[in-house]
Amino acid sequence: MAEVLETLFGSKEKTRILRFFLQNPEQEYAIEEVSKRNMLKRDKTKKELDVLVSIKFILLRTKKGRKSYVLNQNFIFYPELKNFISKANIYPQSKSLDRIKNLGNVKLAVISGAFINYPKSKADMILVADGISRAKLKNVMSSLEAEIGKEIDFVLMTGDEFKYRLNMLDKFILEFLEGPHEEIINKISGLKRFIANRK
Template structure:
């Protein structure tokens, strides 16, 4: 770990937390071999799931301002806890606060001394297919296929983050699952939704979008489509 990162970690973890005398571990204990980094590890490093979510949220949405209520809604953190953590982050100047028409708005401070180091940590996040964050997605209907790429595996060139093939879809559960996923990763998720019939059509037509997705890096969360496995094997020949 570079010296600038060590300095950042010491400052960032002890400055906001010691106000209440809480005990926390230094990040160097955890981070020597964390590439890619899991969401669970990232949350642990910051001593608070709420704080970690807010940090991810602001870093992944640069140049944008949000009110407290919007932040709480998007991160699924209570408004009381959101207000408390925003006050800490503002005190550190990680976020800057503006007032517009009587509304308090917050945005990431890109001049924050350790902005680069934080961006580096977030860039190492990887939501593996085995992660429990996908458990809600598996109950949105008769799930045949879940493939992830893009934001979930830190693949910047990915055009979509997730492909879902679901029969008998429950749209209420889908909305709830996507909201939870977006709160976990800190950014809007780009996904493609289809049923088995559309999937078979795309495979038979050698759909360019689908082929390009499969030729890039991705992970399987769930695959109950035998013909897709044969299709992928054919692409690799």
């Protein structure tokens, strides 16, 4: 799906910038932040922003000599593009999800929310792991956020904490696992059976 979008919109850079602004319609961003959040080079970001400003998809604002960019919600195709991008924003195109396996002792990684177009979810990801590298985790999350165009709301907990919360029938955990979600990693024996028996 990512390749389809890149073909339709011309490039990875344009696809990421379109998705980024459509996912964050109220926010104004300086070019440096657009570039950083989408993991794109500044010159390519500037080139794509100039094109999007020229068709009035993005508005350029100048305040006290500082330029910022914001989505034009009155753009003629805004509703259609928002709908199109949200349908395309599904987890198979998030290549960085595979990198979660390399973070360390990951026992469970489940996704919902932004990854599967389920806005009712209270989080986008639950990650259960022991002794993982915080630096690697930050790097993976930054890559995922660049791919899906928004900040990822994730919950990280140790194996013992997850086990305790599950045994206490923690509402957040149960709602997440009983709602629409996808498993990336599941090394917790009996978890599927436990959830299935509650339904």
